[in-house]
Amino acid sequence: xxxxxxxxxxxxxxxxxxxxxxxxxxxxxxxxxxxxxxxxxxxxxxxxxxxxxxxxxxxxxxxxxxxxxxxxxxxxxxxxxxxxxxxxxxxxxxxxxxxxxxxxxxxxxxxxxxxxxxxxxxxxxxxxxxxxxxxxxxxxxxxxxxxxxxxxxxxxxxxxxxxxxxxxxxxxxxxxxxxxxxxxxxxxxxxxxxxxxxxxxxxxxxxxxxxxxxxxxxxxxxxxxxxxxxxxxxxxxxxxxxxxxxxxxxxxxxxxxxxxxxxxx
Amino acid sequence: xxxxxxxxxxxxxxxxxxxxxxxxxxxxxxxxxxxxxxxxxxxxxxxxxxxxxxxxxxxxxxxxxxxxxxxxxxxxxxxxxxxxxxxxxxxxxxxxxxxxxxxxxxxxxxxxxxxxxxxxxxxxxxxxxxxxxxxxxxxxxxxxxxxxxxxxxxxxxxxxxxxxxxxxxxxxxxxxxxxxxxxxxxxxxxxxxxxxxxxxxxxxxxxxxxxxxxxxxxxxxxxxxxxxxxxxxxxxxxxxxxxxxxxxxxxxxxxxxxxx
Numbered sequence: 001x002x003x004x005x006x007x008x009x010x011x012x013x014x015x016x017x018x019x020x021x022x023x024x025x026x027x028x029x030x031x032x033x034x035x036x037x038x039x040x041x042x043x044x045x046x047x048x049x050x051x052x053x054x055x056x057x058x059x060x061x062x063x064x065x066x067x068x069x070x071x072x073x074x075x076x077x078x079x080x081x082x083x084x085x086x087x088x089x090x091x092x093x094x095x096x097x098x099x100x101x102x103x104x105x106x107x108x109x110x111x112x113x114x115x116x117x118x119x120x121x122x123x124x125x126x127x128x129x130x131x132x133x134x135x136x137x138x139x140x141x142x143x144x145x146x147x148x149x150x151x152x153x154x155x156x157x158x159x160x161x162x163x164x165x166x167x168x169x170x171x172x173x174x175x176x177x178x179x180x181x182x183x184x185x186x187x188x189x190x191x192x193x194x195x196x197x198x199x200x201x202x203x204x205x206x207x208x209x210x211x212x213x214x215x216x217x218x219x220x221x222x223x224x225x226x227x228x229x230x231x232x233x234x235x236x237x238x239x240x241x242x243x244x245x246x247x248x249x250x251x252x253x254x255x256x257x258x259x260x261x262x263x264x265x
Numbered sequence: 266x267x268x269x270x271x272x273x274x275x276x277x278x279x280x281x282x283x284x285x286x287x288x289x290x291x292x293x294x295x296x297x298x299x300x301x302x303x304x305x306x307x308x309x310x311x312x313x314x315x316x317x318x319x320x321x322x323x324x325x326x327x328x329x330x331x332x333x334x335x336x337x338x339x340x341x342x343x344x345x346x347x348x349x350x351x352x353x354x355x356x357x358x359x360x361x362x363x364x365x366x367x368x369x370x371x372x373x374x375x376x377x378x379x380x381x382x383x384x385x386x387x388x389x390x391x392x393x394x395x396x397x398x399x400x401x402x403x404x405x406x407x408x409x410x411x412x413x414x415x416x417x418x419x420x421x422x423x424x425x426x427x428x429x430x431x432x433x434x435x436x437x438x439x440x441x442x443x444x445x446x447x448x449x450x451x452x453x454x455x456x457x458x459x460x461x462x463x464x465x466x467x468x469x470x471x472x473x474x475x476x477x478x479x480x481x482x483x484x485x486x487x488x489x490x491x492x493x494x495x496x497x498x499x500x501x502x503x504x505x506x507x508x509x510x511x512x513x514x515x516x517x518x519x520x521x522x523x524x525x
Binding site: 054055056073074075076078079080082084086087088089090091099100102103104131133147151 | 421423424426427428429430431432433434437441442445446448522523
């Protein structure tokens with residue numbers, strides 16, 4: 001399975017004086033089946049990190065590799081869940097999930113079985129033939145997650161996947177994702193600007209600075225989660241009430257607050 | 266900016282008032298003798314002529330027969346324009362190289378009025394079906410190409426990224442992502458193409474055909490039968506409107522399906 005490695009990655013958008021330093025010297029290693037979240041102020045380049053792993057952008061210098069192989073063009077080994085779902089509006093839920101499997105040239109029977117599993121996993125069975133616009137935002141994002149999961153990717157890249165959802169749906173989806181990654185662990189790179197979300201979901205949290213984005217601090221959540229047995233608690237609000245959770249969250253908050261707000265002159 | 270929408274009944278009433286005024290002034294002008302009848306036939310003469318043409322042949326055929334042969338040419342030309350224009354537009358929207366190669370030629374050609382192709386159309390394809398079809402093509406091709414190009418060019422970039430991430434090959438990405446994403450734009454283009462194609466058709470028939478509504482009108486002009494010319498114009502207008510209504514329904518249906 002997949003590991004992700006950033007090696008002195010720099011990214012400049014544009015050239016010369018107009019060039020914008022988005023990322024500076026990013027060094028990051030994500031182990032197999034590890035869940036790493038990147039938090040940072042908006043515009044700090046956290047999404048750019050994910051887009052480089054996905055193959056949508058190339059680093060200006062440095063290298064990114066998945067499983068030791070340098071990252072090339074986008075592909076199903078690095079499945080992406082987008083903030084705005086990016087489902088094909090003219091395809092039903094089933095057809096959306098099926099496209100990646102058809103691209104893998106799997107036989108129909110095999111595909112049907114995989115789709116059935118994915119639908120069941122994401123509680124979408126009764127919506128298999130619905131079209132995206134007939135579903136709520138939360139449901140649409142479930143489809144997008146199913147579409148990514150069904151590919152059995154080496155790494156799962158999630159770009160603020162719950163950012164476009166309302167608060168209640170968001171909480172449900174966070175709980176679902178925890179359940180999902182427990183049943184079926186993956187290497188996950190998760191981008192978010194919500195500190196709570198990062199602490200609740202991730203094994204490690206990377207805090208990024210304002211532009212040019214650098215990784216300022218790595219916070220180990222997993223050790224504390226295991227020591228304090230967060231996993232035995234069902235509801236997200238009860239986990240968020242724990243002193244150990246609050247302590248971590250406040251620590252990351254302070255780290256982010258030290259980043260001066262953008263000049264707005 | 267437009268005023269508040271009216272109730273359907275009011276809309277119809279105002280439409281009828283407009284039509285009534287138009288016909289009234291027209292009748293007044295021709296019946297009063299201010300304009301000689303050969304110059305401007307009275308509405309009643311035109312309607313009588315129109316009804317007569319439904320069954321009595323003129324210039325070798327009745328009006329429905331002329332319309333039918335016009336429609337055949339029209340469908341051929343439209344089909345050809347769509348078959349060539351839509352895939353080419355999608356490819357140009359997808360591959361910048363193709364766009365760079367073809368755009369300058371196309372930008373020059375599209376400002377040549379379809380009627381300007383008449384001499385070459387007659388020379389290359391004759392006056393049967395080929396010549397007029399080429400002129401319809403010249404009218405209908407640009408909107409087909411431009412709109413599918415725009416559709417493909419401005420497709421939601423996240424959908425393109427999603428299809429790449431899923432490992433979709435070039436051909437499948439064009440057929441299953443680019444084409445359906447461009448459908449609303451393509452259908453809007455087809456509507457424009459249908460209008461321009463229909464206008465070009467009648468223009469072409471005025472010059473290079475041996476049947477069709479346009480041909481009937483030229484023959485009528487030669488015989489100084491102004492009511493026949495008018496009747497032809499009315500037939501063209503009504504047929505054009507019907508084509509547009511049909512396509513508009515198609516467009517609305519597609520938008521409903523997409524939940525737009």
